[in-house]
Amino acid sequence: DAGVIQSPRHEVTEMGQEVTLRCKPISGHNSLFWYRQTMMRGLELLIYFNNNVPIDDSGMPEDRFSAKMPNASFSTLKIQPSEPRDSAVYFCASSTRGHTDTQYFGPGTRLTVL
Amino acid sequence: TQLLEQSPQFLSIQEGENLTVYCNSSSVFSSLQWYRQEPGEGPVLLVTVVTGGEVKKLKRLTFQFGDARKDSSLHITAAQPGDTGLYLCARNDYKLSFGAGTTVTVRA
Numbered sequence: 303d304a305g306v307i308q309s310p311r312h313e314v315t316e317m318g319q320e321v322t323l324r325c326k327p328i329s330g331h332n333s334l335f336w337y338r339q340t341m342m343r344g345l346e347l348l349i350y351f352n353n354n355v356p357i358d359d360s361g362m363p364e365d366r367f368s369a370k371m372p373n374a375s376f377s378t379l380k381i382q383p384s385e386p387r388d389s390a391v392y393f394c395a396s397s398t399r400g401h402t403d404t405q406y407f408g409p410g411t412r413l414t415v416l
Numbered sequence: 417t418q419l420l421e422q423s424p425q426f427l428s429i430q431e432g433e434n435l436t437v438y439c440n441s442s443s444v445f446s447s448l449q450w451y452r453q454e455p456g457e458g459p460v461l462l463v464t465v466v467t468g469g470e471v472k473k474l475k476r477l478t479f480q481f482g483d484a485r486k487d488s489s490l491h492i493t494a495a496q497p498g499d500t501g502l503y504l505c506a507r508n509d510y511k512l513s514f515g516a517g518t519t520v521t522v523r524a
């Protein structure tokens with residue numbers, strides 16, 4: 303079975319540009335999570351969806367960040383405008399149901415903002 | 417703010433040696449998870465511990481949950497190069513909160 307799929311795997315952009323990261327969760331999973339990993343702050347939860355509805359977005363750093371889940375098989379994380387401090391690895395994870403079930407992580411998108 | 421303290425931050429050992437990494441908190445965990453992350457990949461769940469004093473074994477890996485459910489340890493016996501990676505603990509309350517991790521390097 304395919305795991306969580308993320309695209310692109312690497313993204314290099316210039317400050318001020320819009321960046322869109324994409325995620326396809328495991329089929330049948332009802333919960334989707336976006337995380338960000340940096341050396342300084344480690345792995346942090348940004349937002350959590352359940353049945354395509356955002357449940358907890360308290361980790362979203364600021365209004366420049368937005369996330370959508372238009373259907374059960376696709377989610378996007380958008381940064382507009384991007385800044386150098388947004389450089390990080392962004393992970394998507396999915397689970398059958400919420401935080402209590404095992405989360406399966408994708409391979410991540412390494413974002414570099416110049 | 418890191419709610420979980422992991423130590424040591426880095427660990428480099430020779431193949432065949434044993435190692436222990438620690439995860440501590442000032443507050444009680446409802447449950448704790450250990451993950452391993454290899455370069456260029458996402459974290460992979462190794463184990464979940466729930467009960468104070470619990471010990472779980474996964475081949476050469478032994479996980480302990482402290483009696484007071486404020487600390488946990490991961491012990492690897494006879495480490496192999498394939499054990500190299502970033503080991504993360506995470507408390508699972510209303511959401512997953514990760515420690516900073518321990519980077520383990522096992523030299524052949």
